[in-house]
Amino acid sequence: MQGCALWASEVLPQIRIIGVKGLPEIEPGDDLTTLIIAAAEEQGTPIDDDDVIVVTQKIVSKAEGRLVALGTVQPSSQAQQIASETGKDPRLVQVILGESQRIVRQTSGVLITQTRQGFVCANAGIDASNIGGQDHVSLLPEDPDASAATICKGIEERLGKRVAVVISDTFGRPWRLGHTNVAVGVAGMLAFVDYVGETDPQGYELKVSIMAVTDELAGAAELVMGKLSRIPVAIVRGFPYPKGEGKAQDLVRPPEQDLFR
Amino acid sequence: MQGCALWASEVLPQIRIIGVKGLPEIEPGDDLTTLIIAAAEEQGTPIDDDDVIVVTQKIVSKAEGRLVALGTVQPSSQAQQIASETGKDPRLVQVILGESQRIVRQTSGVLITQTRQGFVCANAGIDASNIGGQDHVSLLPEDPDASAATICKGIEERLGKRVAVVISDTFGRPWRLGHTNVAVGVAGMLAFVDYVGETDPQGYELKVSIMAVTDELAGAAELVMGKLSRIPVAIVRGFPYPKGEGKAQDLVRPPEQDLFR
Numbered sequence: 001m002q003g004c005a006l007w008a009s010e011v012l013p014q015i016r017i018i019g020v021k022g023l024p025e026i027e028p029g030d031d032l033t034t035l036i037i038a039a040a041e042e043q044g045t046p047i048d049d050d051d052v053i054v055v056t057q058k059i060v061s062k063a064e065g066r067l068v069a070l071g072t073v074q075p076s077s078q079a080q081q082i083a084s085e086t087g088k089d090p091r092l093v094q095v096i097l098g099e100s101q102r103i104v105r106q107t108s109g110v111l112i113t114q115t116r117q118g119f120v121c122a123n124a125g126i127d128a129s130n131i132g133g134q135d136h137v138s139l140l141p142e143d144p145d146a147s148a149a150t151i152c153k154g155i156e157e158r159l160g161k162r163v164a165v166v167i168s169d170t171f172g173r174p175w176r177l178g179h180t181n182v183a184v185g186v187a188g189m190l191a192f193v194d195y196v197g198e199t200d201p202q203g204y205e206l207k208v209s210i211m212a213v214t215d216e217l218a219g220a221a222e223l224v225m226g227k228l229s230r231i232p233v234a235i236v237r238g239f240p241y242p243k244g245e246g247k248a249q250d251l252v253r254p255p256e257q258d259l260f261r
Numbered sequence: 262m263q264g265c266a267l268w269a270s271e272v273l274p275q276i277r278i279i280g281v282k283g284l285p286e287i288e289p290g291d292d293l294t295t296l297i298i299a300a301a302e303e304q305g306t307p308i309d310d311d312d313v314i315v316v317t318q319k320i321v322s323k324a325e326g327r328l329v330a331l332g333t334v335q336p337s338s339q340a341q342q343i344a345s346e347t348g349k350d351p352r353l354v355q356v357i358l359g360e361s362q363r364i365v366r367q368t369s370g371v372l373i374t375q376t377r378q379g380f381v382c383a384n385a386g387i388d389a390s391n392i393g394g395q396d397h398v399s400l401l402p403e404d405p406d407a408s409a410a411t412i413c414k415g416i417e418e419r420l421g422k423r424v425a426v427v428i429s430d431t432f433g434r435p436w437r438l439g440h441t442n443v444a445v446g447v448a449g450m451l452a453f454v455d456y457v458g459e460t461d462p463q464g465y466e467l468k469v470s471i472m473a474v475t476d477e478l479a480g481a482a483e484l485v486m487g488k489l490s491r492i493p494v495a496i497v498r499g500f501p502y503p504k505g506e507g508k509a510q511d512l513v514r515p516p517e518q519d520l521f522r
Contacts, residue, residue: 012304013280013485013492019273043273105520112520120436170470174435174521175381176512178453178473180480182437192439193487209431212439213484219441220481223474223500224274226454231274239484251437259366259373260435260521 007240018045019224020233028065033154036233045235049161052236053151054221057169057184058127058138059232060147066139068095086111092126092137099124099139104261115140118252119184121171141167144185145247152187164188164241167248168218174260181222183214183248190246212251213241268501279306280485281494289326294415297494306496310422313497314412315482318430318445319388319399320493321408327400329356347372353387353398360385360400365522376401379513380445382432401430405446406508413448425449425502428509429479435521442483444475444509451507473512474502 007013022039026032036055040047047053061067075083075090079097083090086106093111100113104120115124117140125140141147148165155163167185172178183191195209221234255261268274283300287293297316301308308314322328336344336351340358344351347367354372361374365381376385378401386401402408409426416424428446433439444452456470482495516522 007280007485007487007492012282012306013487015278015481015485017276017278017481019268019275021273045273107520110520114436170472173473173514175375175514175519176443176473176476177514177518178471178476178512180473180476210439211431211483212434212437212441215437215439215441216480216484219477220276220278220484222472222477223481224268224276226268226274231268251439253434253436253438257438258436259368259371 015220015239016235016237017220017224018235018237019231020045020235021231023059023230023232026059026062026232028062028067030063031154032059032063033151033158036151037155037158039233040235047155047159047161047163047235048237050163050237050241051161052164052166052189052217052239052241053155054166054168054218054234054236055148055151056181056225056232057125057140057144057167060141060144060167060185061127061138064141064147066141067136068139070095070135070137082106082111092123092128095137095139096124096126099126117144117184118249119169119171121169125169125171125184140169140184145187145249146185148185148187148248162188164243166214166217166221168221170222180215181218181225183212183218183251186214186246186248186250188243189214190242190244191248191250192246193242213239214246214248215251217241276481276500277496277498278481278485279496279498280492281306281496282492284320284491284493287320287323287493289323289328291324292415293320293324294412294419297412298416298419300494301496308416308420308422308424308496309498311424311498311502312422313425313427313450313478313500313502314416315427315429315479315495315497316409316412317442317486317493318386318401318405318428321402321405321428321446322388322399325402325408327402328397329400331356331396331398343367343372353384353389356398356400357385357387360387378405378445379510380430380432382430386430386432386445401445402428406448406510407446409446409448409509423449425504427475427478427482429482431483441476442479442486444473444479444512447475447507447509447511449504450475451503451505452509452511453507454503474500475507475509476512478502 073091075094079094152165168181334352336355340355365373413426429442
């Protein structure tokens, strides 16, 4: 069984979520790990063993240079067609298609695709806001699990601290209004805690209780990030996360289990 | 604009999530508010102004007597038909149908409906595990927003503390494996923080950034609850939540915006 009972019975279960402020405007080529370590140190909350470091996709994409200038994009006839149906910029649609394996739904103002990484979200996770130049868009990292692993490994190498890393992004949901942050990259921990086959305190077997704790960590971290505060990183401290070689890819539901294709 | 910029720029954004242990096994008719206040006090973390109290649906349903003994249920022919198609207990299917406004998807082992409250989830949110009697199932509270309001008001009356309350339940997601906790009842705060029309630090207008912070609070609280630890309540402390008369009903996407019916 993965994860096992997380909280020892004698301790008070308590988690702290600490926003990391003071990171500079991120530029392509920046070494995020160094900047995150320094900012956490600077504000008096240095990274420690067993922390979960949650990093927003946006700064990861910027550091990795995953930016496209829309002015350089030549929309295909398919992109132009979809743009006219959705009311979106044909160049943006072209970029979305390039990052997608399939279109899931489209309607006026909405283009939901499954990204090359397998995530189902609006606009293939491509974001026009918050980037230093209005005709630029930022794509998801090429391989967000690898991005998470790089930061995780970098923190261990430089600080000697073993942490988990979650890269978060903001997704909508089909039947619930509003957005939540979820995990698009994971390193240093399992994606889930799996209670299947365990029994509850009354002795009954628990049925379906595979908890996507990495998504819950991403959402929890968003509460200290906000959208305007320039807090792109949070430290979640005190959560006895399931250690192991998990990845956000594990969260992608396989097509044969997808009832909403 | 709802919610506005949540964190003052001079403070370190920091949230604590504290599990509340020591609640007794809940029975129909129990006064949850009194039990939660006492348990939080007992462990040295009394409820304070501006806390968000997250309570799992299960103990709310039990306190409200929302239990059905399957032995008393007479399945209809429709329930028997669906039971044979899904492999579920016909009596359970009957109870699910009674709690649902429509079936969203069904297949072997899976029955996803939209509940009377509007939530899309497996088995209408009905739960067989963790209840003191294997042939009993627990339904969602009749009106989880009202349940949340009762606890919220009770805390103010008895302690003089103004808090927000979120009732949480465990839902699956169509394209992501694993479950997360989301809000099914809300009181004392808005369901969302709405950044639409705000500008980011670079001066660009943010597009779609309506964050379902109540869902993120429910998920964050799950991290200290686990499934086995008998921690059905958590206190989220330090989150400058958007005050107001929100409800979980606000989270339900209207049919005309639902692309996955």
